[in-house]
Amino acid sequence: MSVYVDDAVTLWRGRRWAHMMADTLEELHAMAERLGMPPRAFQDKRSGAHYDLTEELRQEALRLGAIAISRHRDREQVRAIIRLARSQWSGAADGERSL
Structure with missing residues (x-):
């Protein structure tokens, strides 16, 4: 899992x-927590469950193992990860999901 x-x-x-996306929502939220991101930063979107990261937070996520x-360069891999992120969408209206 990644x-x-x-x-x-x-x-x-x-x-x-x-x-920032992940193989599971559990992993995604765990990394966001390690980065100090509040639950409200989660993007539960039809386009894919994710968090938006500044360049600085991106570097920290990489340091932590992302x-x-x-x-x-990795177009097929990115497409597969986005498909997975889309499948993690709750189906609720954007922004209505509570964690």
Whole structure:
């Protein structure tokens, strides 16, 4: 079982952001907790269950054992991880899931 972080390429509010996904929601939430992220930061989205990470948090996640994936280099692996993240969506309206 693994936690993955993609490239920090999304520019928002003057910062670059990455996505953190995992093989299981348990692993995903455990890593977020290790990173000091509050439960409200969880993105329970139809597009895939994930957390958004700043470049700094991405580096810390990698230091803690997350696996770096590149949307440019590891396309098939990224697609498989995104499919898995989509399957973890609760089915509730975005933002309505309580942890």
